[in-house]
Amino acid sequence: MLRKEVNELLTQTGPGTPTGDLFRQYWIPAMLAEELPENDAPPVRVKLLSERLVAIRDSEGRYGLIDEFCAHRGVSLWFGRNEESGLRCPYHGWKYDYTGQCIEVPSEPEESGFCAKIKLTGYPLVKIGDVLWTHMGDPDDRPPLPEWEFALVPPEQTFTSKRWQESNWLQAFEGGIDSSHVSWLHSDGLKNDPLFKGAAGNKYNQADKKPFFEVVQAEGGLFIGARRDAEDDQYYWRITPWVMPSFTMVPPRGDHPVHGHFWIPIDDENCWAYSYDYHPVRALTADERQAMKDGHGVHCEYVPGTYRPLRNKDNDYMMDRAAQKRGDTYSGVKGIAMQDASLQESMGPIVDRTKENLVSTDNGIIMARQRLRKAVTALRDDGVTPPGVDPAHHRVRSASILLPREDAFIDTCRDALAATPGVKQTSV
Amino acid sequence: MQRRPTLLDSCARAATAAEARFRVAYPNSLQRASLVIALDDGAETVVRAAAQHDWAGARFLTYVEPVSAVGAGPGGAIVRGEDGSESLLGDELGDADVVVMIATSERSAEAASIIGTASFARGIMTAGCVFGAGDAADSGVVTALRPYASVLVVAADDDYVMEMLTALRA
Numbered sequence: 339m340l341r342k343e344v345n346e347l348l349t350q351t352g353p354g355t356p357t358g359d360l361f362r363q364y365w366i367p368a369m370l371a372e373e374l375p376e377n378d379a380p381p382v383r384v385k386l387l388s389e390r391l392v393a394i395r396d397s398e399g400r401y402g403l404i405d406e407f408c409a410h411r412g413v414s415l416w417f418g419r420n421e422e423s424g425l426r427c428p429y430h431g432w433k434y435d436y437t438g439q440c441i442e443v444p445s446e447p448e449e450s451g452f453c454a455k456i457k458l459t460g461y462p463l464v465k466i467g468d469v470l471w472t473h474m475g476d477p478d479d480r481p482p483l484p485e486w487e488f489a490l491v492p493p494e495q496t497f498t499s500k501r502w503q504e505s506n507w508l509q510a511f512e513g514g515i516d517s518s519h520v521s522w523l524h525s526d527g528l529k530n531d532p533l534f535k536g537a538a539g540n541k542y543n544q545a546d547k548k549p550f551f552e553v554v555q556a557e558g559g560l561f562i563g564a565r566r567d568a569e570d571d572q573y574y575w576r577i578t579p580w581v582m583p584s585f586t587m588v589p590p591r592g593d594h595p596v597h598g599h600f601w602i603p604i605d606d607e608n609c610w611a612y613s614y615d616y617h618p619v620r621a622l623t624a625d626e627r628q629a630m631k632d633g634h635g636v637h638c639e640y641v642p643g644t645y646r647p648l649r650n651k652d653n654d655y656m657m658d659r660a661a662q663k664r665g666d667t668y669s670g671v672k673g674i675a676m677q678d679a680s681l682q683e684s685m686g687p688i689v690d691r692t693k694e695n696l697v698s699t700d701n702g703i704i705m706a707r708q709r710l711r712k713a714v715t716a717l718r719d720d721g722v723t724p725p726g727v728d729p730a731h732h733r734v735r736s737a738s739i740l741l742p743r744e745d746a747f748i749d750t751c752r753d754a755l756a757a758t759p760g761v762k763q764t765s766v
Numbered sequence: 767m768q769r770r771p772t773l774l775d776s777c778a779r780a781a782t783a784a785e786a787r788f789r790v791a792y793p794n795s796l797q798r799a800s801l802v803i804a805l806d807d808g809a810e811t812v813v814r815a816a817a818q819h820d821w822a823g824a825r826f827l828t829y830v831e832p833v834s835a836v837g838a839g840p841g842g843a844i845v846r847g848e849d850g851s852e853s854l855l856g857d858e859l860g861d862a863d864v865v866v867m868i869a870t871s872e873r874s875a876e877a878a879s880i881i882g883t884a885s886f887a888r889g890i891m892t893a894g895c896v897f898g899a900g901d902a903a904d905s906g907v908v909t910a911l912r913p914y915a916s917v918l919v920v921a922a923d924d925d926y927v928m929e930m931l932t933a934l935r936a
Binding site: 339340341504548550551552553554555607651652654655680683684685686687688690693695696697698699700701704705707708743744745746748 | 782917
């Protein structure tokens with residue numbers, strides 16, 4: 339249960355809101371690099387943190403994220419002509435550079451310098467890995483660029499997709515740290531999904547549906563460990579890191595690529611789920627990459643030409659009750675990503691947390707909410723930089739490991755939970 | 767034949783903010799019986815502070831010592847209530863839905879073992895809360911509680927007890 343005022347505090351991310359200010363402390367994914375594939379590519383509408391923007395890549399390859407609407411008469415610059423190092427409004431020809439600075443007002447004398455007085459809001463857009471990242475906060479407090487391992491490994495070792503989720507970011511993110519649902523909702527995935535099946539550790543998941551949990555604070559967020567009994571007086575641990583505000587990483591399985599998510603608010607009733615897969619020390623195989631493109635693992639199939647999932651609320655997620663009855667899927671919805679999203683969207687755009695009945699195994703969620711609330715209020719009241727801004731906090735990994743029963747994972751697994759270039763993930 | 771979604775069946779309609787307003791308004795759970803037990807002196811301070819707030823039936827206790835008398839059965843320990851009165855753990859566990867064990871030191875091992883074993887024997891959910899972050903984890907208190915807590919939380923701040931109990935409707 340969460341009080342109404344705290345629920346509102348954490349779910350509202352528009353300009354001027356405390357949690358909106360929190361998100362504006364970070365470099366966050368704005369879009370996939372593939373959406374601006376070449377210089378002078380068509381502009382792309384981007385809505386982030388309840389701000390309507392357009393992204394451009396100009397004639398010189400410079401990226402920018404600027405206010406969607408022309409300062410003249412409010413025309414959407416999605417209709418703009420991206421040419422000759424600027425985006426020109428097709429209505430009266432006003433032209434803007436990649437920072438949002440107006441560089442031409444054809445109706446005014448060039449010597450008047452009028453255009454210098456027109457400036458659209460503009461945010462930086464930086465390509466790291468498959469993602470274009472932006473920082474929407476105060477330029478004077480701009481942090482160093484992000485250092486997430488999935489974005490820094492060579493291109494052949496990583497794959498990132500995104501999908502539109504029609505719910506508030508918080509209920510989507512909370513699914514990413516809710517380890518106890520996996521044994522139920524995704525039970526088919528361990529048997530069938532090409533990016534999950536075959537790992538030695540899967541047998542522990544399948545044998546024990548009631549894991550024990552351990553939640554430990556980390557500098558950047560949390561580590562959430564789920565342990566199950568294993569042979570020889572050991573526990574099988576699956577350890578999930580969360581780094582503020584919304585980065586999560588699923589514990590690996592065997593030598594499969596490691597995957598996880600970034601949950602980014604579009605507005606208060608929609609978010610982007612960025613889903614990455616990477617291998618720290620080898621290239622993804624052609625089969626792995628194809629499986630990701632086909633929507634396996636944490637990825638999904640799309641309505642052609644969009645980032646909207648093929649299974650969405652307009653077609654009831656293609657619910658297949660017969661497949662559910664046969665045991666092909668547990669919920670009747672195909673695919674791990676949409677199994678999650680279908681249920682999270684069913685809660686309504688912003689779930690009313692005053693009605694929920696949490697239990698002890700939800701302590702990861704409870705502590706994440708507390709850390710978020712404290713970070714939001716510390717920033718609001720005292721200007722304290724929140725956890726997760728420092729790139730040192732980005733260098734984390736998930737892990738799956740067999741440990742002696744007396745070992746505390748947070749001590750024993752320090753190396754396994756750190757992203758070290760050239761070192762393989764710790765996985766069973 | 768595949769049944770096609772129609773209005774009220776449709777997820778698109780059902781998942782709107784407008785429809786969310788029609789969620790039936792009623793208390794969808796009964797009062798829980800939560801036992802919060804301090805396992806050591808440092809934990810008692812935390813538990814006493816938490817007990818000063820209003821709760822929906824939570825009871826706050828401190829572990830005192832084991833009892834091995836014949837007939838004591840599982841849960842053979844004496845616990846002390848907020849008013850200083852002592853009772854048998856086994857009696858306190860009677861109607862509990864969840865037992866939350868609070869610990870700050872390795873000295874909690876004996877208490878955790880007795881309370882955890884008694885709770886498991888009765889099918890009662892257990893949670894453990896260790897305060898002191900890294901120091902507490904290093905001290906072995908986490909290891910001491912691990913076998914007896916279905917969920918174990920290592921928290922830096924004492925106020926996490928309040929957060930957790932509020933979230934659990936204690």
